[in-house]
Amino acid sequence: DAKTTQPPSMDCAEGRAANLPCNHSTISGNEYVYWYRQIHSQGPQYIIHGLKNNETNEMASLIITEDRKSSTLILPHATLRDTAVYYCIVYGGSQGNLIFGKGTKLSVKP
Amino acid sequence: SQTIHQWPATLVQPVGSPLSLECTVEGTSNPNLYWYRQAAGRGLQLLFYSVGIGQISSEVPQNLSASRPQDRQFILSSKKLLLSDSGFYLCAWSGTRRTEAFFGQGTRLTVV
Numbered sequence: 001d002a003k004t005t006q007p008p009s010m011d012c013a014e015g016r017a018a019n020l021p022c023n024h025s026t027i028s029g030n031e032y033v034y035w036y037r038q039i040h041s042q043g044p045q046y047i048i049h050g051l052k053n054n055e056t057n058e059m060a061s062l063i064i065t066e067d068r069k070s071s072t073l074i075l076p077h078a079t080l081r082d083t084a085v086y087y088c089i090v091y092g093g094s095q096g097n098l099i100f101g102k103g104t105k106l107s108v109k110p
Numbered sequence: 111s112q113t114i115h116q117w118p119a120t121l122v123q124p125v126g127s128p129l130s131l132e133c134t135v136e137g138t139s140n141p142n143l144y145w146y147r148q149a150a151g152r153g154l155q156l157l158f159y160s161v162g163i164g165q166i167s168s169e170v171p172q173n174l175s176a177s178r179p180q181d182r183q184f185i186l187s188s189k190k191l192l193l194s195d196s197g198f199y200l201c202a203w204s205g206t207r208r209t210e211a212f213f214g215q216g217t218r219l220t221v222v
Binding site (some may be wrong): 100 | 144146150153154155156159172198200204210212213214215216218
């Protein structure tokens with residue numbers, strides 16, 4: 001089973017920041033938080049990952065709480081092309097498998 | 111750079127027929143390899159993963175099997191397809207040291 005909990009859906013206005021939450025209260029010390037997104041009928045696309053520090057790249061920012069039990073993916077200026085299902089995944093350590101939960105369906109609206 | 115190839119893109123097969131989907135990775139060695147299935151309107155289900163040649167772990171018992179005959183080749187097979195095997199099949203690879211996973215473009219299988 002997935003080790004993360006996400007809201008099933010969210011809406012965001014185009015041009016505004018999209019903040020997608022994720023709970024991972026059972027994360028262990030050597031596990032990373034990864035975010036992927038899947039646009040309809042395509043393979044998932046890697047967005048960002050982090051261990052305990054906040055991370056930023058050209059796609060998004062990842063904010064991880066100090067206790068590492070939750071995180072937030074931030075798309076600073078959402079566009080219509082950001083409409084997708086966003087998956088938060090806990091992965092790493094000695095585990096070789098990458099388990100996806102149900103994700104959050106983000107709808108960016110004009 | 112690393113690339114992942116998965117084929118075919120679409121496939122229509124009759125019930126009871128065999129299946130073989132192939133996935134190959136280029137530009138890396140000793141990758142972790144994964145097969146996922148996504149049924150219509152549902153999430154990604156991990157079917158198999160492999161950390162090395164001949165090493166296959168099954169996450170869900172089913173009508174499918176996987177093999178890894180070479181380091182960068184991962185094959186998904188079935189001897190007799192069922193209607194319930196229809197779905198979107200995705201192959202992925204990741205590095206062995208907690209790196210991100212990269213997905214192929216997927217195969218949309220319809221069993222009729």
